[in-house]
Amino acid sequence: MNYGYTTLATDWDKxxxxxxxxxxIKAILFFIPSGNLDHEKxxxxxxxxxxxxxxxxxxxxxxxxxxxxxxLFSSPNDRNIGFWTDSPKIFHENELETVTQEYxxxxxxxxxxxx
Numbered sequence: 278m279n280y281g282y283t284t285l286a287t288d289w290d291k292x293x294x295x296x297x298x299x300x301x302i303k304a305i306l307f308f309i310p311s312g313n314l315d316h317e318k319x320x321x322x323x324x325x326x327x328x329x330x331x332x333x334x335x336x337x338x339x340x341x342x343x344x345x346x347x348x349l350f351s352s353p354n355d356r357n358i359g360f361w362t363d364s365p366k367i368f369h370e371n372e373l374e375t376v377t378q379e380y381x382x383x384x385x386x387x388x389x390x391x392x
Contacts, residue, residue: 278337279373280375281328281330281373282325282328283325283372286360316349316359319349323342325342326360326361327342330368330373334370338352339351339352348388351388
């Protein structure tokens with residue numbers, strides 16, 4: 278396993294997410310269970326993703342952090358599949374700013390981040 282930060286997919290725009298076209302699509306898909314019931318609304322606040330990838334570059338776990346480097350959420354869990362863990366993205370180690378497994382696990386288990 279490898280661990281690191283990325284700022285990919287941190288350009289979510291709250292207005293775009295609430296645009297009429299998106300709201301119509303969400304209304305049509307209302308009866309289909311969402312993969313990220315609790316976290317999707319927090320995506321516009323994510324400024325950095327802390328990601329665990331396997332040896333093939335596949336995201337296994339993720340943590341969303343805000344502009345102050347504060348914990349927003351972690352996935353997957355019982356109610357949320359995750360953004361990266363549900364995407365086809367394959368990461369190369371050089372795409373992530375490396376952190377230690379211990380650092381990742383500390384944030385994952387505590388839900389907090391120390392500067």
